[in-house]
Amino acid sequence: MNITNEELKQAVRNIPNFPIDGIQFKDVTTLFQDAERLKSVSENTYRLYQDKGITKVVGIESRGFILGSIIALKLNAGFIPVRKPGKLPASVIEETYEKEYGKDTIQIHTDALCEDDIVLLHDDLLATGGTMAAAYRLVKKMGVKKVYVNFIIELEELQGRKCFPEDVQIESLIKFPI
Numbered sequence: 001m002n003i004t005n006e007e008l009k010q011a012v013r014n015i016p017n018f019p020i021d022g023i024q025f026k027d028v029t030t031l032f033q034d035a036e037r038l039k040s041v042s043e044n045t046y047r048l049y050q051d052k053g054i055t056k057v058v059g060i061e062s063r064g065f066i067l068g069s070i071i072a073l074k075l076n077a078g079f080i081p082v083r084k085p086g087k088l089p090a091s092v093i094e095e096t097y098e099k100e101y102g103k104d105t106i107q108i109h110t111d112a113l114c115e116d117d118i119v120l121l122h123d124d125l126l127a128t129g130g131t132m133a134a135a136y137r138l139v140k141k142m143g144v145k146k147v148y149v150n151f152i153i154e155l156e157e158l159q160g161r162k163c164f165p166e167d168v169q170i171e172s173l174i175k176f177p178i
C-alpha cells in the first residue's frame, strides 16, 4: 500500500535546536528506517520523473546519496555524487558558495556528466537554497542537456527557490513552513 506525501510528512522527526540553537532539524531517517515509508518516498519521487528521460541522478553529500541512489536505480539512470573538497579521488570541477558564516565548496568528477545527459539533482532538504544552487551551477557548467531539481522536504518560508532561475523545475514531496 502506498503512503501519501501528507502521511509521510507526519513521519518526519523534528528535532529542536539541532545542531545549533534556533534550528528545527528535519530528520529524514524516520522516513528511511521503515520499509513501507522507504518504498513510498521512493515511489512518489520516481513518479515525478519517470517520463523525463533522466540519464543521471546527482546526489548531494551526504543525505542526498540515500534516496538519490534508489531513484537512479528505479529510473534506469546512473548515480553521481557531489561531495565536499578532498573526498573525490579523480579530477574534479568545483563551485564555491556563501553560507551564513563564510564559504563552502562542492566538487564533482570532471568525467561524471556529458552534454547528452538529462540530470536529476537530488538532496534531502531545501532550506536557504545555497547548497543546491551551487550544485545546479556546477552541473550547468558541464553543459548537460537539461537539469531537474528535487528534494524530499522544502522549508517554504526560507524561499530557497529564489536562488534558481525561474524556468528550473523544482519539486519537493513534503513542505514545512520552516
Ligand code: AMP
Pocket: 023, 024, 025, 026, 027, 060, 061, 063, 123, 124, 125, 126, 127, 128, 129, 130, 131, 132, 160
Ligand atoms: P541550504 O543550502 O540552506 O538550502 O541547506 C541545505 C542543506 O543543509 C541540506 O543538505 C540539508 O540536509 C541541510 N539542512 C539545512 N537546514 C536543515 C534543517 N532544518 N533540517 C535538516 N537539514 C537541514
